[in-house]
Amino acid sequence: DLQHYFTVLFGHEGQKPLELRCEDEVDGDEWVEAIHQASYSDILIEREVLMQKYIHLVQIVETEKVAANQLRHQLEDQDTEIERLKSEIVALNKTKEKMRPYQGNQEDEDPDIKKIKKVQSFMRGWLCRRKWKTIVQDYICSPHAESMRKRNQIVFNMVEAESEYVHQLYVLVNCFLRPLRMAASSKKPPISHDDVSSIFLNSETIMFLHEIFHQGLKARIANWPTLILADLFDILLPMLNIYQEFVRNHQYSLQVLANCKQNRDFDKLLKQYEANPACEGRMLETFLTYPMFQIPRYIITLHELLAHTPHEHVERKSLEFAKSKLEELSR
Template sequence: MQKSVRYNEGHALYLSVIARKEGTKRGYLSKKTTENSKWHEKFFALYQNVLFYFDTDQSARPSGIYLLEGCTCERVPALKVSTVGKDALDKLHYFLVVFGHDGQKPLELRTEEESDCDEWVEAIQQASYSDIIIEREVLMQKYIHLVQIVETEKVAANQLRTQLEDQDTEIERLKSEIIALNKTKERMRPYHVHQEEEDPDIKKIKKVQSFMRGWLCRRKWKIIVQDYICSPHAESMRKRNQIVFNMVEAETEYVHQLSILVNCFLRPLRMAASSKKPPISHDDVSSIFLNSETIMFLHEIFHQGLKARIANWPTLVLADLFDILLPMLNIYQEFVRNHQYSLQVLANCKQNRDFDKLLKQYESNAACEGRMLETFLTYPMFQIPRYIITLHELLAHTPHEHVERKSLEFAKSKLEELSRVMHDEVSDTENIRKNLAIERMIVEGCDILLDTSQTFVRQGESCGVLSLIECTLIEEPDANDEDGEPVSLTHIFKHISTDEWRHASLAIYWPLFIYCSLINYYRHARKVSKLPAV
């Protein structure tokens, strides 16, 4: 036989008294009984995670107790009844308390006011001991933080009090000095009055002398200022300031262009790629734009720094901005290296009519001013050279003894080094791509073009297409000569028609002639020195 669970009835009664007087939520609710499914009005009181209900609000003992830890509470629709009394039931609002353990039936409650129902549901949902513990920890942390703030304020108040005492002492000392100076002035005043009364003409002479000294001083400074304005140094400073102002305007325009690229193309295309029928994939969007958004964020920070420097004009200090910018410009290497590939991916995506239509819709935006997406993708390609040109012009008008001279020269050298590295990487990448393109144009392929050490020298108009099948070296072995007859251009071009020979370019057939000559020379040397056969 299962034993009953014991509990401390006195403690439960004590908690019920506290809940009835100081509970989180108190009021009359209609409770549905489990025996006959009838509704009885009871007085409910919620205290922490325990729900008590009484027969009336004056009852000393609770009629029942519910432990709400781990339960859920939610609104439920009104019960389906006949039309008789339907209007009265529509005015009632029901909610259900589902307990987290098995064997406990849900508690069905109802109220007459909707706001009262919402308040009960919210209160029961928050009646969790674990939530109370978490809230207590948060409040304890806030309390500790406030205690630390109070201690800090006390220390600051003591320091201010000490400073005030020191200032009071200093004020007393200054007052004593002022009193002493006033006494000295009082003693010297009769002498000055007597002197003025005795020499009235001296005062006029002093006024004239003062006027002349002022006029000479102003004239001297006027000459100095005019000479400086006309000096080469002032002209150089004016040009230097103009270069800085032009750089700020160019940076403003560049940030605006990057903003259009990101806001009018990149982000809308990302959203389009996430649609049910995407006209473009996320990989293609990443390949086209790569790190354009990061470049925009970087230059927005740099632009804000430039505007802050302009606000402090005529003091213009730019070297520290370039010191911050230089380590982050390496992101341009990846963008420049990927630029040609991004244009190819964009051209391939334009073959899709849906994407082409969507792209034209984006390009018709008034902010684009009739410019295409390819134009905006090209702008970052010229930013590093623009910085190099700007620094070169800035150094041309910066004196050698200027405080920023060395920093600007260092920034210029770093940018030139980065530009060379980017140019070499782009050249290598383009060389490989052009070699692969030529290799794909050859019918039978050419493995030697797949070697990365091959360099693309020049590109021109093709005069004809030469098939390597028709240019195969044909050898007729001789009984007396195991090496066969020498290779000649007749063997190579015997399948080429007269029209093809007439239009053939020397740049195409000259390497074949050199190749045949080397083969013949090698065969002759092998006969003499018995070299292994090729």
Template sequence: MQKSVRYNEGHALYLAMLARKEGTKRGFLSKKAAEASRWHEKWFALYQNVLFYFEGEQSGRPAGMYLLEGCSCERTPAPPRTNAGPAGARDALDKQYYFTVLFGHDGQKPLELRCEEEQAGKEWMEAIHQASYADILIEREVLMQKYIHLVQIVETEKIATNQLRHQLEDQDTEIERLKSEIVALNKTKERMRPYHVHQEEEDPDIKKIKKVQSFMRGWLCRRKWKTIVQDYICSPHAESMRKRNQIVFTMVEAETEYVHQLYILVNGFLRPLRMAASSKKPPINHDDVSSIFLNSETIMFLHEIFHQGLKARLANWPTLVLADLFDILLPMLNIYQEFVRNHQYSLQVLANCKQNRDFDKLLKQYEANPACEGRMLETFLTYPMFQIPRYIITLHELLAHTPHEHVERKSLEFAKSKLEELSRVMHDEVSDTENIRKNLAIERMIVEGCDILLDTSQTFIRQGAMKNSNTIIVNHGCHSKSHSGWTLLLSGPDILYSSKEDRSV
């Protein structure tokens, strides 16, 4: 039987060489011997989460090494000194800085160290505290989320740049057209000059008559335009446009509220719990945090971009164009599939974590934040579930008040069809996922196991009481020579089946 763990000495020597050259912290420290209360001065070098020590600064081979992953470091008081020896030597010992490294695994004795200066001791403790690979992974994840967010912003800016370029080209074309019209009008004016000269020589009475006629024509024209405007204001088309604008304003307000809810979910719960999971005594681990919140942070980044686009459109009111925003949003809404598919599981993980008193107490502190307005974490986790149906309803109302000849009609209909298709896919995935989880839960209830339930073609029907015992009915949709579309009745340790669900067993 192997009693020790082998390791590659060459790799250890290579890491020791890197620690001597590129170590985070290097210098002399006194190390307390394990056998007696004697202190030996060694040259230490810290590289990532491994601490090497050498007999001297010029030593090429390390005398030992410690793995610092999961350890903690704390200052310890100086040990009591006897009155023996010179007073100057006792004062020098009392000024030294003592600290201890506590390892997270059993069987490893604490490492007691000291140095000559207090500032150097604090720097060593800080460097040992930060020597954790898990912290680097968390920082990398945060940077990756920021990178994805910036990439999305860059893509949005590219699309906006192309749209502005097209607008500038259209404006240049319009300017050229207006210039040509001005040239034509100037030529017409040149031809009409003799007529105007003749007008100046007309009789004053004729001028008065023409002034009256001009006034009457102006009055009739203004009256006609007033009638046209009033008729349009009272027309069904104008009423549809008013309702359409009201729907858009309501949509912007709802999107503002939704982004605020996602902000509270991420900044009020997700990120604080992520920090709590990295503490010395975590009330929850990182896997459970990821299972509860899923990709809610990415969803928040997506809707912040969409919300900024909506507010920019309101600046161009009353010309509200939304189809291009949905064209940008639609390809990114697939991230909702993961959230919706695992939503029920995330609530189960949250319920299990609440069994821990420390986690439950910490969660109640977060929920007591005034920004939550008395709402629980489960409420915030449920908001994204209704966002896709809310978009479908909004587009349905918008299309009801959008004329068929409107420039956005086809784009809005396409966005609505894509959202409905995505909603159906998510609904089917949720049904399949829940069915598999229920079948696996039933399989765990059977002591000896049941390979039949591991088949994904089973459909969970219901669970209830039958003759004072719990009964679970699972329908099997496949057909074989021995059974054709049979139904399993699981009651206690016995497994019964029949060809029809309503057959007496």
């Protein structure tokens, strides 16, 4: 009778291989797949990714707590200011009552006096509106207003670029990484799990990181014209080591991909993935290259923001710190 066997080899020296028998070929494939899925190194990698996600979520919660405390203090200060203004209004009303002269019945007032008062009221209103119009026009034409307009435009462009980048990462992960990972688990895999990991190192984690960063940017835009961005870069900075690993691995990942393309089955499968309308005619190499330009893009954006951020601005130092850290990574 035809019998089916498979052998388990251990990486430790001196460990004898195990030869196991199974009832049929399907049973053997299921055992081999289960052993692949039970890789201890994969479990450690997944645990590390989960820990990184947990750390970021904790940082987000702490950031929101700080923002809530700042808002609470602002509300308390505003309540104090409101009470002070109420007291001033009461005092002014009392003073006005004391200074108001005795006025007779307005019906007995001279018609000419009424006309004069009406003209005076009209002129006072016109002079007041003209004064405020001049003040507003002077501010609109001032260097400070022009700088704030440019700063806001930089932030709006940053949000738009970040949205596009998150979409590119989404296509990379969902149209290439995850389908190839499933293909590597098939009976006749066109690519190994190790090659998938080498090509897409940290891609999924980077996508998760930028989804959080993008949501934070959109929340800041919702609070316009108050735009505080430094704490968002505080969320991004602890993950720079993951970007550093991706950058160092980039050339190797392209080399592994080129070697895999020598396999006709893999090359055919990859062309099917690249034909997805979401790819818009772009190849996998293009999507793998996008993260290489993201850190330099952030450095340029921070440089432009600092150029239009006053030296006494509350987040000036935080933006300078974020820029210096990103420059260290790009060297």
